Amino acid sequence: MxxxxxxxxxxxxxxxxxxxxxxxxxxxxxxxxxxxxxxxxxxxxxxxxxxxxxxxxxxxxxxxxxxxxxxxxxxxxxxxxxxxxxxxxxxxxxxxxxxxxxxxxxxxxxxxxxxxxxxxxxxxxxxxxxxxxxxxxxxxxxxxxxxxxxxxxxxxxxxxxxxxxxxxxxxxxxxxxxxxxxxxxxxxxxxxxxYSVDRPNISLSVETISSYQDKTERLVELIKNLKGPGIIYFSSKKVSEQMAVLLKERGIDKVMAYHGGMEQESRVLIQQQFLHGQLDIICATSAFGMGINKGNIRYVIHFHMPLQLESYLQEIGRAGRDGLKSLAVLLYSPGDEQLPYQLAESELPSEAQIEWIYQWFVEHDEAVKNIEPFENEVRRLAGLTDIQWRMIKNYLCESEAASLQENFLQLKIFINQRLQIKRKKINEMHMWAQPPYEECRRKKILKYFKEDKTIEVEDCCDQCGIDLASFYTDSDNHKTAEDAFDWKRHLAEILLISERSE
Known part of the structure; x- marks a missing residue:
C-alpha cells in the first residue's frame, strides 16, 4: 500500500x-x-x-x-x-x-x-x-x-x-x-x-536566579528579546494571569493567560488565536499545549519547576515541531521545589480525610455495599476533589480486604506509596536542575530514560554552551502595544472580558 x-x-x-x-x-x-x-x-x-x-x-x-x-x-x-x-x-x-x-x-x-x-x-x-x-x-x-x-x-x-x-x-x-x-x-x-525521547533541535538551559523579583525581571527580559512565538509555563493559575498582565504593562503585545479554570469558550478562543498568529505568547499552566498542532513555537520557558522530568519533556516538546532550532529555559530559584511538593500532596487525599471517611463508613454501614447514593455528600463533607474521590472509590471497590478497617489501612499504604513516588520524581527533577556544571543536561535526561547520548548537538545545553544571541530577534521586528493597534486582538480581548463577566 x-x-x-x-x-x-x-x-x-x-x-x-x-x-x-x-x-x-x-x-x-x-x-x-x-x-x-x-x-x-x-x-x-x-x-x-x-x-x-x-x-x-x-x-x-x-x-x-x-x-x-x-x-x-x-x-x-x-x-x-x-x-x-x-x-x-x-x-x-x-x-x-x-x-x-x-x-x-x-x-x-x-x-x-x-x-x-x-x-x-x-x-x-x-x-x-x-x-x-x-x-x-x-x-x-x-x-x-x-x-x-x-x-x-x-x-x-x-x-x-x-x-x-x-x-x-x-x-x-x-x-x-x-x-x-x-x-x-x-x-x-x-x-x-x-524511539529516543531526545529532541536535538531544542536547546536546554537552566538559569539559577536568587529571588522571585529577579526571576520576574529576567522573564520580561527574555520575552522582549527571544524570537517567538512561545509558551511560558506556570504551576499557578493566579501567577499565570498576573504575569500576562505584567507583560502587557511592560509593553509586550499579543499575550494572554490560559489555564484549566477558564471557561471552555475562552480557552478555545485563545488556542485558535495562538494557532493563527493573533497571539505570540501564552502564559499557561500544564492544561495548555496537549494536542496543540503549531509547528513554529520557538521557545518554552518554565517559570516554575515541573513535578517530574517526564512532564518537563512533554511541555518543552511543544517547541520546534517544525524541526527548526528552538529553546527551552527553566528559571530556577532556590526553594522552588517546595511548590511541587505542595502540589503533589494536594493531588492525593490527606490522612485526615481518609480517617474522616473511614469513620463515616463505620457510621453508615449500608454505604459499604453501595456507595453511589452517598457519593456527593461524602465528597462534599470530606472536601475531596474529583480525582481524590475517584482514587478512594476505585481502591475501596476493588479491594479484597477482609474488613473495612483492613481496607482503609491498605488504602493509607497505597496513598503513601503514591506520595513517595511523586516526591521521588520531584527530587529527580530538582537534581537535574542543579550542578555539577560539567555534566550535560541532555545526557542526564537520556540517562534517566536508560538511553545514551550518541550524537553531538550544537547549542546543546547551558552546561555544554549555548549561543543565546542566536535565539534573539531584532528589536525593530518586535512590536509592542505602543507601536501598533491590532483591532483583531482588541476585539478578542473585549469578547474575553465580556464572557468572564457573565
Missing amino acids: DLEFHLEKHFNYTSFRVGQKEVITSILDGKHTIAMLPTGTGKSLCYQLSGYLLKGQIVIISPLLSLMQDQVEQLMMNGEKSVIAFNSFLTQEEKYQALLHLNKYKFIFLSPEMLQSESIIKRLGEQQIGLFVIDEAHCISQWGYDFRPDYLKLGDVREKLGNPLTLALTATATPEVKEDLIESLGLGNWNEFI
Missing part, C-alpha cells in the same frame, strides 16, 4: 515523521502495537491515518478533556465530521443521542472513567471496533508519574470488547513503566517501536 499517497490525500503531508510509518504499517498488518514516539512527532496521526484505512470504528482513550477536545477539533478542521468525544462538555441528552447513533461515528474519544459505564461498554460491544487506542499509555503504570487508577482496568475493557486490535501511545515512559503497561494490557503478542 502506498501510505504516502494516503497521507497526502487525507492530511496534505508529503512525508512521515519519525516512527509514524512504521507504527501505521504494524497496525495495518493486524499487530497489537506499543509506540513510544518523542513529543512533537505527531502520535495522533498514527491512529488517524490508520483509521481511514481500517474497517470499523476507532476508539481512543484519552486522560485529559483538553487533549480530547483538541484532537476532536483538529479532525473536524481537517474535514472529518464523524467524530465524537464523550466528556463533560456533552449534555445528558447529547450523550444519549450519541450513544443511540454510535455507529455513525468513525472516531470515538472517551476518558477511562467513561468506560466504567456499563451502558457505554454495552454499546461499544455492539460496534465493529477496528482499532482500540490508548493515548498517554504511561497512565496505566502504577510507577508512572501520572498514574490513573481507571487506566488499570483497560485490560478488562479490551476483553469485554473482544480484544480488538490495540495501539498504545506515549512519549515518555521509562523501561519500568513500559513493562508495567504491557502486563496490564495483556496483549499477548505485539510489535514495539521505542
Whole structure:
C-alpha cells in the first residue's frame, strides 16, 4: 500500500515523521502495537491515518478533556465530521443521542472513567471496533508519574470488547513503566517501536536566579528579546494571569493567560488565536499545549519547576515541531521545589480525610455495599476533589480486604506509596536542575530514560554552551502595544472580558 499517497490525500503531508510509518504499517498488518514516539512527532496521526484505512470504528482513550477536545477539533478542521468525544462538555441528552447513533461515528474519544459505564461498554460491544487506542499509555503504570487508577482496568475493557486490535501511545515512559503497561494490557503478542525521547533541535538551559523579583525581571527580559512565538509555563493559575498582565504593562503585545479554570469558550478562543498568529505568547499552566498542532513555537520557558522530568519533556516538546532550532529555559530559584511538593500532596487525599471517611463508613454501614447514593455528600463533607474521590472509590471497590478497617489501612499504604513516588520524581527533577556544571543536561535526561547520548548537538545545553544571541530577534521586528493597534486582538480581548463577566 502506498501510505504516502494516503497521507497526502487525507492530511496534505508529503512525508512521515519519525516512527509514524512504521507504527501505521504494524497496525495495518493486524499487530497489537506499543509506540513510544518523542513529543512533537505527531502520535495522533498514527491512529488517524490508520483509521481511514481500517474497517470499523476507532476508539481512543484519552486522560485529559483538553487533549480530547483538541484532537476532536483538529479532525473536524481537517474535514472529518464523524467524530465524537464523550466528556463533560456533552449534555445528558447529547450523550444519549450519541450513544443511540454510535455507529455513525468513525472516531470515538472517551476518558477511562467513561468506560466504567456499563451502558457505554454495552454499546461499544455492539460496534465493529477496528482499532482500540490508548493515548498517554504511561497512565496505566502504577510507577508512572501520572498514574490513573481507571487506566488499570483497560485490560478488562479490551476483553469485554473482544480484544480488538490495540495501539498504545506515549512519549515518555521509562523501561519500568513500559513493562508495567504491557502486563496490564495483556496483549499477548505485539510489535514495539521505542524511539529516543531526545529532541536535538531544542536547546536546554537552566538559569539559577536568587529571588522571585529577579526571576520576574529576567522573564520580561527574555520575552522582549527571544524570537517567538512561545509558551511560558506556570504551576499557578493566579501567577499565570498576573504575569500576562505584567507583560502587557511592560509593553509586550499579543499575550494572554490560559489555564484549566477558564471557561471552555475562552480557552478555545485563545488556542485558535495562538494557532493563527493573533497571539505570540501564552502564559499557561500544564492544561495548555496537549494536542496543540503549531509547528513554529520557538521557545518554552518554565517559570516554575515541573513535578517530574517526564512532564518537563512533554511541555518543552511543544517547541520546534517544525524541526527548526528552538529553546527551552527553566528559571530556577532556590526553594522552588517546595511548590511541587505542595502540589503533589494536594493531588492525593490527606490522612485526615481518609480517617474522616473511614469513620463515616463505620457510621453508615449500608454505604459499604453501595456507595453511589452517598457519593456527593461524602465528597462534599470530606472536601475531596474529583480525582481524590475517584482514587478512594476505585481502591475501596476493588479491594479484597477482609474488613473495612483492613481496607482503609491498605488504602493509607497505597496513598503513601503514591506520595513517595511523586516526591521521588520531584527530587529527580530538582537534581537535574542543579550542578555539577560539567555534566550535560541532555545526557542526564537520556540517562534517566536508560538511553545514551550518541550524537553531538550544537547549542546543546547551558552546561555544554549555548549561543543565546542566536535565539534573539531584532528589536525593530518586535512590536509592542505602543507601536501598533491590532483591532483583531482588541476585539478578542473585549469578547474575553465580556464572557468572564457573565
